Every structure is written in structure tokens, then in C-alpha cells.
Amino acid sequence: MKKILLLALLTFFGLQAHAQDAKSVSKTHGKYDIEVKGNCNMCKKRIEKAAYSVNGVRSAEWHADDQTLHVMLNDKKATPLQVQQAVAAQGHDTKFNNKDVKATPTDYENLHGCCLYERE
């Protein structure tokens, strides 16, 4: 159908999602913005892939400019913490609701050169 239309709408929804923070959008699904550190497109692929590996994650999108992973998940199947752990295991430090889940030094050093973000 109207992929473009859908995209436009999705963008709008994306904007709306910005306005709300970690707000449950329905009985079963919640949207969460998790802070994830990274640099480039290569990081983006790795971070999103890690998020998707968690069962119950419906959509995951990471933006480099605001260092945020926007996830939507089924609250009955997954928690933001599980997403944090999956992403951290791939080498990226995460933060959600003031809770840090950091990558181990080994996982961080295994990252590709352009992904070696500055650690706090």
C-alpha cells in the first residue's frame, strides 16, 4: 500500500514518541527510550540487532544524534533491562531510568575501530 504514507505517519508517531517518555501505549505494549552510547552506522546495526535478539521486542531504532534507542516491546514478554543487557553484551554502554548497564572492557575493546565511543 502506501509505504510512503506509512513512513510519514511513522515519522509523526516517532515525533510523538519523543514527547512522551517511557509511556505505555497500550495494555500490552510499551515504548521506552534507552540511552545507548555509540558512534556510527555500524554501531546502529549492532545495537538494533542486539535489541531485536530479545524475544518480545517489536521494534528498535537507534539514533546517533541523541544516542537513544527507541524500543517498543511487549511488556508481558520483555523488560527494558533485558534489552539493556543484550545491547551491553555487544559492547555498548546503556542507561535507562538512571540505571546503568555497561559493557565489559573486553566487549568494548572488541568493537570495530570507528565504534570506540568515549566511555564515561
Next chain:
Amino acid sequence: MMRNYLFLIFFVAAQMAVAQNILRGVVIDQDNQPVYGASVVWENTSEGTNTDESGNFELPLNSSSNQLVVSFVGYKTEVLPISTTFIRVKLYTDGALEEIIVSAARRSMIKSQRPTANTVVMSSAELLKAACCNLSESFETNPSIDVNFSDAVSGSKQIKMLGLTSPYILIAEENIPSVRGASQAYGLSFTPGTWVESIQVTKGAGSVINGFESISGQINTELIKPMDDIPYYLNVYGSSDSRFELNSHINEKLSDKLATTFFIHGNMRLGRHDNNHDGFLDSPIGSQINVLNRWQYQNVEKGIVSFFNVRYMDDKKQGGQMDFNPRTDKGTTNYWGSEINTQKVDVSGKVGYVFPDLPFQSIGLQVAYNYHNQNSYFGLNKYDIKQNSVYGNLIFNSIINNTLNKFSTGINFSYDNYNEFLYQNQVTDWSRRDNSVGAFFEYTYDNLDNFSVILGGRLDVSNRLGVFATPRIHARYVPWEDAVIRGSFGRGKRAANIFAENQNLFASSRQFIVAQDGGKVYGLSPEIAWNYGLSFNQKFTLFGKRADAGFDFYRTDFTKQAVVDVDFSPQQVVFHNLNGSSYANSLQVDFNIELIKHLNLRTAYKYYDIKTQYYSGKLERPLQAKNRVFVNLEYQTHDHGNGHWRFDATYNWLDKQRLPHTASNPVNERFPAYSNPFSSVNAQVTKVFSDSFEIYVGGENMTNYKQPRPILGNTDPFGQYFDASMIYGPLFGQMYYAGLRYKFL
């Protein structure tokens, strides 16, 4: 290419043994974004390199220096002592340039590596590059589509994809099939170019969502959306072949949810030209009025978007001998002439709903009604076709588990009522009713990285085509950086509207003969074809310039075909079922490069091998060049806030083309077996004064090549040797035009 291979080989080598004599590194900015094109040099030497798009660089260690100088315009230069084989360099902006806005020009033809199918998106900017007054002319700058004249009378242009004519392409407007049935011959000229927002051109088997008919490709046109439109737009155009056009759009935003646009298009061709002195008009005279009113309602909170369109079109064309006067000569043998009058009414609506709590799930409904009435005569041949159509499509999009796995499913139906009459010595009535209903399912998997696949299937029930399944597969794989391999495979089935699609043949003394054998489509079988395709594209940097190169190869295999046989006899056209093999192979090799900033070169070489079993043997498809070369050059001067210039030129070379068999005619009424190769050049210059005003001038066919003899039997057009349908090149010599565009922002 070479560099990439070297890099690959190098990369592998580096993996195997840590290269101690090479410094690898990455340059990023303060926002951790890679810096592309930064200069990396050993201090006081000329040994250096530039970073690639990911900010990476490699540089052999230098014996005379271990100080690395990293610099880029707008950033503070860094000088770093090197003692390792890997370094990460962060550049900080130097403040002096803080105010500069860096913008990359978006290309008007986007060959993205993202989509799974082999799709190119042409933006409206691409359409501004040619005289382009309607859709049929808007592909002049697109190498994947060949634009040709169809006959010497109607002046219409015929497009081909993979060497197959437009009936084998599913042509849709906002995903509703638009150029089909009665509108097959001239339908593309019924959409003015200024109405178009973008065009998506997909090669090979298309998606199953829009139907089962596409065989060689899909072309979908998106019209301008009232919500994004500007209050007023005006375009005026005039050309040396006395064609005048006027386009005016008036947009009104009634609220933040509701907007409407009135599109008004008028064109006139007044000039009677006979530059080749064969007694016939080189291009028809006529006029078109085309009016569209489009509404858009959008409620973001509720997730609703809807469109409603009403359109009316009236198109008149007159061609034939210079002295022909319809009032006194129509239906007589005083002079040979032709008139084609078409009225069209379209009403369509669309509603899309995105589930507010599940943004990846949506449902859409499209409904369209279309009335098309063509009354025409070509000499003593008379052809009338009226089509009433209703089309509906219901689509549900969602995901399986997560957004890596998407699917679309739904049903669509179409109903067509044709009143079709052909008068050739006697009247034959080909009126009929067609209907079909079908269900489709399309699954898309995308791992967001290097692989995606679309599996599609349809099941349709049609009164004329029976019950049948349509499978389609597209896959995309990224083997290494900036390269993409695509493959596609699919089946298409269609009912050939043999008269509507081959109206150009009415401009001849050929007798229309249908070799019926009990099939359900004009007594013939429905057409069935399989299409396979493979393509490869690689982006790379050549001497520091952005470039890409690639090829695609497609094969179309007809298992059933309504063959249009003009080789049996020059006095006949025989429509018969395929008895034997029929295939179309096409190979396209592209190379594109940005020579300097704002100067882009596109080149393509195309090879076509198209053969069909005719009554008289297995022959090359007539009027089809085996080899074609396409070169397009575009340049834009830098805009310093006071306007800029745009230059665009397209060169086409066409190899010899096989001409239909005429050897049985008397010597002076014969064509040679093959045409001569020829080339043509189109160019345009635009002066953009501001965002709201621009003027353009251009030329078409500037090499002034004209087909030496377009019409056989032109001295006796009612005799048995008359034929104006064998057109392989331009009829009109050089043509110059000028126009202006005004936008009230």
C-alpha cells in the same frame, strides 16, 4: 572497483597477519560521526591519504616521520605522535566556520542500496530535466526505460522496459493500476509531469500487492500531496513545433487536517509541420484539457490519512495528410486523416489507518472508478473503445514478532466493462466484461544489515484468465561494503487488449486478422511469462570522486503470448497464439560518477536480445535496437543566494533495428531489412532566479536526425502499400522550447 578489491584483499591479509608496517585509524568529529575526506599526512612529507565514508584510513608507516597531521576544512588540525598501528582521531570544529551550513545535494535519481527490489526513485527534480510535459516524456533521462515514437500519425511515445512494450509494465498511479485496457496506447500522456511528486521504477517482476499483470517491471507515480503543496504553482511552456502548455496548481489548506489542490493543465499543438515533405503532418495537431481536484485529510492523533481525487480529461488529436480537413474529408478518400478523441473521468479514494498503539500495523482501503471513452478513425479504419472500470484494494500491514519480519496481505478486485468496435470493411464488436478477484500475501524479512528478502504470492480468480497463482521473489544481499546483489523471480499473467495496445497499426492499410483458436481473450490465450533477474551494483571512490558501477541482467520467457505478427505480410497484421519460443534478454551496464562537485555523469550500455516465433520463423522483435548507449550529464552552478544555473544533456545512440518484412512490396515501396544506427541529443538550460522563479530553454533531437522515410506508400495512402506504423527514429527534426516556472511560496 580496483581500490575496493585491493582493500578487500588487504583486509583479509591484515586479518591473517597483523600488518606491522601499516597504520590504520578512524577520524571522527565531536559528535562521534565519521569524517569523510579528511586529509591524513605524515608531517613534512607528501605521504598521505584521505578518510573514506566511514572515516577510516590506512597509511603505510613512514620512516622519516612519526608525526601524523590530520586536517579537514572547518576543523582544528591535529598533529599526533604515532607509536601504535591503530589510532582514533577526534577533530573539533574551529569555531570560525561554526555558521556554515553544509548541505549535500540530494540526487534527483536515487539508486538506493536499501530496497530489496531493483527500484530507482525519480524525484520531481529529475522530471524538470527534460521538456517533459507528461509522463511518457519523463523517462528521457532514465537509462532503464527506452522512449520511442509509436507511429507517424498520433505523435504518441511508447516506452519499453527490458525491451518489452508498456503493456508488459504494470503502470500505476498511487498504487492503483492506471494505464491499462483502453488507455494502454496513450495513457501515459494523460498525466501532466507537473502533477508528479515522484516515480518509482522497478525492474523485473514487481510486488504482488498491485496485481498479477506486471511482467517486465512496475512504474508507480505518486502525485503531489495537498498537505505538502505550495499555495500556487504556474508553468508555461512553448516550443518550436508549436506546442503550448499551461499548468497551474492552486492549493488551499483549510485546516491542519484538511487540504485541497486544484490541478489545471491545458496543452495545444497548433503547428502544421511537414519538414520531410511526405505530405503528412510530422506531429499531430490537437489539444488537451486535464483537471484534477485532490483532497487530503490527515488526523495524526487518530492515525488516519485519506485522499479523494476527481479528474476530468478531454484529449483531441488530429494527424494525417497536411490538406486533410475533418469536416469535408472524414470517411472519404479525398485525403488520408486521423482523429483520436478521448474523454476520461476518474474518481478515486483512499483511506489509511495506522493503529495508534501499534505504529507498525496499518490497514488501507483504495477504491477507484474510471471511465474512458475513445472515438477514433485512421483513414477508413474506425476504432471506438469505451471502458468502465471499478477497482478496489484492501490491505493489512503488520509484523510477525518484530519489525524485521513484516507482512502485507489483502484482497483486490477489478471489474471492467468494455464496449469495443472495430470498423475495417465491416464492423466487428469486441465488447466484453472482465472481472477478477484475488488475495495476496507478501512477507518481507530484513536483517537491517546485509540481507533482505520478499516472498510474495497471489491467488486470483478471473472470468477470462481462470484460477491461477502468481509467485514473486525478490532478494537482496550485501556481500561487502557498498556493494549490493539483487535477484528476482516471478510470473505474470495478462489479457492482451490486442487492438488497444496496437493502435499504431491502424495507421496503415494492414488488415487486422485474429487467428482465433477458442481462447477467452479475443479468441486467443492469456499471456503468461516468467521473469528472472540478477543485478549487481558497487559504490566506490575513483580518484576521490563518488562513483558507482553495476550491471543487471533480466530474462523474460513467454510460455503463452498473443503474438503481434507484422512479418507474415506487409498488408496484414496477424494476432496469433505463440507456437514455439519467445523470450527477451536484456543486459544493462551502468557507470555513474560525480566528476566534480555538482557535475554528474551517468552512462549506460544496453544490450537486447529479443526473439519470437512468428509464422515466418524465429525472428528478432522488429523496431528494437540490439545495442543502445545512454549518456547523461548534469551540472549545477553553486547557489550563493542569488540563484543558480542548471545544465542537463542526454545522448542516446541506437544501433540498427530490424524493420518488418516488406520484401513482397514493389521495389519503391520497400524498407531495407535494417534501419541505420543513429544518435540523438537533448539538452536543457535552466536559470533559477530564486526559489519561486525559474526559466528554462532546451532542445530536443539537436543532432537533427530524422527517419529518412517514415511512411511507406505516402503518395497513395488508400492503396495497399500504405504504412505509417514502422517508426524507429524521430520524425520531427530539431525542436527548441522554452518555459517558466513560478511558485508562490
